[in-house]
Amino acid sequence: MSEVLRLGLVQMRMRTDPEANLHAALDGIREAAAQGAEVICLPELFRSPYFCKTESAEPFALAEPVPGPTTERLASVTAALDVVVIASLFERRARGLFHNTAAVLDGAAGYVGKYRKMHIPDDPLYYEKFYFAPGDLGFRTWKTSKGTLGVLICWDQWYPEAARLTALQGAEVLFYPTAIGWHPSEKAEFGTAQREAWVTMQRAHAIANGCYVVAVNRTGFEPVMLDDLDAEREGRGIEFWGSSFVVAPDGTVLAQAPENEAAVLVAEVPLGAIDEQRTGWPFLRDRRVDAYEGLSARFLD
Amino acid sequence: MSEVLRLGLVQMRMRTDPEANLHAALDGIREAAAQGAEVICLPELFRSPYFCKTESAEPFALAEPVPGPTTERLASVTAALDVVVIASLFERRARGLFHNTAAVLDGAAGYVGKYRKMHIPDDPLYYEKFYFAPGDLGFRTWKTSKGTLGVLICWDQWYPEAARLTALQGAEVLFYPTAIGWHPSEKAEFGTAQREAWVTMQRAHAIANGCYVVAVNRTGFEPVMLDDLDAEREGRGIEFWGSSFVVAPDGTVLAQAPENEAAVLVAEVPLGAIDEQRTGWPFLRDRRVDAYEGLSARFLD
Numbered sequence: 001m002s003e004v005l006r007l008g009l010v011q012m013r014m015r016t017d018p019e020a021n022l023h024a025a026l027d028g029i030r031e032a033a034a035q036g037a038e039v040i041c042l043p044e045l046f047r048s049p050y051f052c053k054t055e056s057a058e059p060f061a062l063a064e065p066v067p068g069p070t071t072e073r074l075a076s077v078t079a080a081l082d083v084v085v086i087a088s089l090f091e092r093r094a095r096g097l098f099h100n101t102a103a104v105l106d107g108a109a110g111y112v113g114k115y116r117k118m119h120i121p122d123d124p125l126y127y128e129k130f131y132f133a134p135g136d137l138g139f140r141t142w143k144t145s146k147g148t149l150g151v152l153i154c155w156d157q158w159y160p161e162a163a164r165l166t167a168l169q170g171a172e173v174l175f176y177p178t179a180i181g182w183h184p185s186e187k188a189e190f191g192t193a194q195r196e197a198w199v200t201m202q203r204a205h206a207i208a209n210g211c212y213v214v215a216v217n218r219t220g221f222e223p224v225m226l227d228d229l230d231a232e233r234e235g236r237g238i239e240f241w242g243s244s245f246v247v248a249p250d251g252t253v254l255a256q257a258p259e260n261e262a263a264v265l266v267a268e269v270p271l272g273a274i275d276e277q278r279t280g281w282p283f284l285r286d287r288r289v290d291a292y293e294g295l296s297a298r299f300l301d
Numbered sequence: 302m303s304e305v306l307r308l309g310l311v312q313m314r315m316r317t318d319p320e321a322n323l324h325a326a327l328d329g330i331r332e333a334a335a336q337g338a339e340v341i342c343l344p345e346l347f348r349s350p351y352f353c354k355t356e357s358a359e360p361f362a363l364a365e366p367v368p369g370p371t372t373e374r375l376a377s378v379t380a381a382l383d384v385v386v387i388a389s390l391f392e393r394r395a396r397g398l399f400h401n402t403a404a405v406l407d408g409a410a411g412y413v414g415k416y417r418k419m420h421i422p423d424d425p426l427y428y429e430k431f432y433f434a435p436g437d438l439g440f441r442t443w444k445t446s447k448g449t450l451g452v453l454i455c456w457d458q459w460y461p462e463a464a465r466l467t468a469l470q471g472a473e474v475l476f477y478p479t480a481i482g483w484h485p486s487e488k489a490e491f492g493t494a495q496r497e498a499w500v501t502m503q504r505a506h507a508i509a510n511g512c513y514v515v516a517v518n519r520t521g522f523e524p525v526m527l528d529d530l531d532a533e534r535e536g537r538g539i540e541f542w543g544s545s546f547v548v549a550p551d552g553t554v555l556a557q558a559p560e561n562e563a564a565v566l567v568a569e570v571p572l573g574a575i576d577e578q579r580t581g582w583p584f585l586r587d588r589r590v591d592a593y594e595g596l597s598a599r600f601l602d
Contacts, residue, residue, distance in 0.1 A: 204505030
């Protein structure tokens, strides 16, 4: 099979101004498309610094309807370039009700749907449960003009259930817009193992499901408080680790962006490799679907 | 927490004679115990060459009840050494009904239960569906005198569902007796990616579930036909890749055996690392158990 898909990853370093980030994203999309990318993914919550480092009412002002102003501006670009874009946005669903959402835009059709992050973290500097209601649209896959694509978001990446449920809908590629980095105080001792765990999990999703996996992260240090000029020197913030990557169905990392720079990465992937992997190692055939009901329990004690 | 568990892995090169393999296994258990191991795991189907390379009636003569003669002989050793042993056996359940089964033996108590392989492969040279009925005991974890242990077998290792369902029962360590190797004709092109996929999947089980994972493989070349003296030179068989390993809850490979030799590996692991990993990265907390019912479908088309 000679069918190929060209995947574009836009790894960004965020600025404070949402408009500047949108411009950088649009530039990244254009650059990826110029390199041949047909499906282009942006990092999680690409319009702003990662605001979940504190719990504050202020960031809610950043939220917007989905579809809404940002998807409209992206749609004019997807139409002009004939590309699919996966865009992670802070969704305002109703007064006081918000989601961490990814929109899918497909060429001239523009906005075609959204996924609302199902697994919401809450950890030091990642206080997402304060901002986002858990998704209620389930796990989703879209048949776009470029391929059948599944979309998940960041913390979802740690859940084999999420990857499986998306792949079972026919996704040829799983996309994970992401915002993950180091606590500077932990980096020396745990940094390598943490980033390697992140890559390992997503390689495993590719292997277990015999599909491609794409993770698109942000990069750069972001302080907890924007006006804290000593934050970086004294480690009060998150050092996002970039390293966005593409994994093949056999678990091989095909391409990886650098750690510390904004980057546009384009990878051409043969879709026939999905058939080859799944027929060579036919895991989907042998799933014991009669014996998995316990997966719906919190714990089996 | 200072609680530790000492894990023993007995990587074996099989001989034709089942009695010789049992002796080698007993020697390996004694050696592991002498090095301090408290829980010791043998490779899959350790009493014989891997007979599933062909479909033939002859190997059924190797099968035995579980518990049965082999568990009796192992029990005298577990009692004498006060160790837990996980032993993979060819189980004869009834006339013409067989399973790929792992027995758990616990010190003086001897045989305490068994797991019947749930996911059965069927691929060139791994014709297991001919020999083994799929397991019907579900996924299992035992509270042994040494720790809470989950047991799975080889092909199960590719299924995140299996690891999860075992871990949800409280397993601190997931053990995978295994028989995996290269088709010699594929080794040059795919060998590295295949073995790396195998390690990656099990590292991911450790990360996703925040527990230890142990894989115990056999090593050495085994011909398809025992009387084929040119088999190894001409590549008619399986080159089992050894490389048995222990993974920590953060996904780090703590210890790994060589590729080409029988080996006894002992790793001392702190159980407190399970708490640390699960509280630092609290994946079990955020599982969307309301949204996983689709996992019981073959495919969501």
